[in-house]
Amino acid sequence: xxxxxxxPRHEVTEMGQEVTLRCKPISxxxxxxxxxxxxxxxxxxxxxxxxxxxxxxxxxxxxxxxAKMPNASFSTLKIQPSEPxxxxxxxxxxxxxxxxxxxxxxxxxxxxx
Amino acid sequence: RKEVEQDPGPFNVxxxxxxxxxxxxxxxxxxxxFWYRQDCRKEPKLLMSVYSSGNExxxxxxxxxxxxxxxxxxxxxxxxxDSATYLCVVKDNNDMRFGAGTRLTVKP
Numbered sequence: 526x527x528x529x530x531x532x533p534r535h536e537v538t539e540m541g542q543e544v545t546l547r548c549k550p551i552s553x554x555x556x557x558x559x560x561x562x563x564x565x566x567x568x569x570x571x572x573x574x575x576x577x578x579x580x581x582x583x584x585x586x587x588x589x590x591x592a593k594m595p596n597a598s599f600s601t602l603k604i605q606p607s608e609p610x611x612x613x614x615x616x617x618x619x620x621x622x623x624x625x626x627x628x629x630x631x632x633x634x635x636x637x638x
Numbered sequence: 639r640k641e642v643e644q645d646p647g648p649f650n651v652x653x654x655x656x657x658x659x660x661x662x663x664x665x666x667x668x669x670x671x672f673w674y675r676q677d678c679r680k681e682p683k684l685l686m687s688v689y690s691s692g693n694e695x696x697x698x699x700x701x702x703x704x705x706x707x708x709x710x711x712x713x714x715x716x717x718x719x720d721s722a723t724y725l726c727v728v729k730d731n732n733d734m735r736f737g738a739g740t741r742l743t744v745k746p
Contacts, residue, residue: 558734568682568725568736581733616681626672626727627734629681 527551529630531617537636543605546633549598550619558627559592559602560616568616574600586611607637641665644726644737652745655716659740661709661726670729671702673711675722676739682725685711716744 530549538544550557558573572582574594582592589608594600604611614634618627644661651657663671671688686693688700688709699712709726721744726737 567738570734624670624729626670626674626684626687626729629683632681634679 529617529619529628531615531630531633533633534631535634535636537638538607539638540608541606542637543603544607544611544635544637546602546615546617546635548600548602548617548630550600550617551628552598554619554621554628555597556620556622556627557594557600558618558620559600560618560629561613562616562632563613571602609637611635612637640738641735642726642728642737644740646738646740648741648743650743650745651716653716653718655744656712656714657716657742658713659711659724659726659742661711661737663707663709663726663728663735665728665730665735666704666707668707668728668730671700671709672727672729673698673700673709674725674727674736676725677722682736685724713742716742718744718746720744 532547556575559571560568562568571584572592577594592602614632616629616632618629620627641664673685674682675685676682686695686700688702690702692701697714701710723739723741725739728735
């Protein structure tokens with residue numbers, strides 16, 4: 526079975542550029558999560574969706590970050606404009622219900638120069 | 639106080655050793671508990687769920703003490719391939735909180 530699919534796997538870009546990260550959750554999973562992981566701050570929840578609706582975006586760092594989920598099989602996380610401090614690994618995860626664990630994608634390793 | 643606290647380690651143990659990780663959580667309303675494993679430059683992967691009665695999966699044993707808000711993971715007969723970071727995870731509805739992780743290195 527296909528797991529959570531993220532793209533791109535790696536992104537290197539210059540500060541000020543727009544960055545779009547993509548995620549396809551596991552088919553049938555109705556909750557989707559975006560995380561950021563750095564050495565300093567560990568794994569941080571940015572936002573999560575339930576049935577395509579954003580439920581909690583309190584972890585989104587600032588207005589430069591936005592996330593959408595136009596349908597049950599696709600979500601994007603956008604950073605505009607990007608800054609060097611946004612460099613991190615961004616993970617997408619999905620799950621079926623509140624008692625089940627989340628399954629993670631391979632992550633996008635983002636470097637902003 | 640952090641919502642989920644773990645001993646950061648690192649734990650450096652020889653092959654065959656038994657090692658235990660501890661985790662405490664602050665939200666008494668938490669409903670589900672898990673241990674994840676994360677290898678270097680990889681995504682977190684579910685190792686095992688943690689049930690109230692305690693549960694075992696091969697060399698791995700997980701315990702939960704709701705009264706003390708405490709979770710543990712015991713690894714017996716550790717292997718080189720057990721080297722990784724182990725993340726304690728506490729869930730309340732869809733609010734999933736990760737500990738900072740405990741790094742384990744198993745040496746020959």
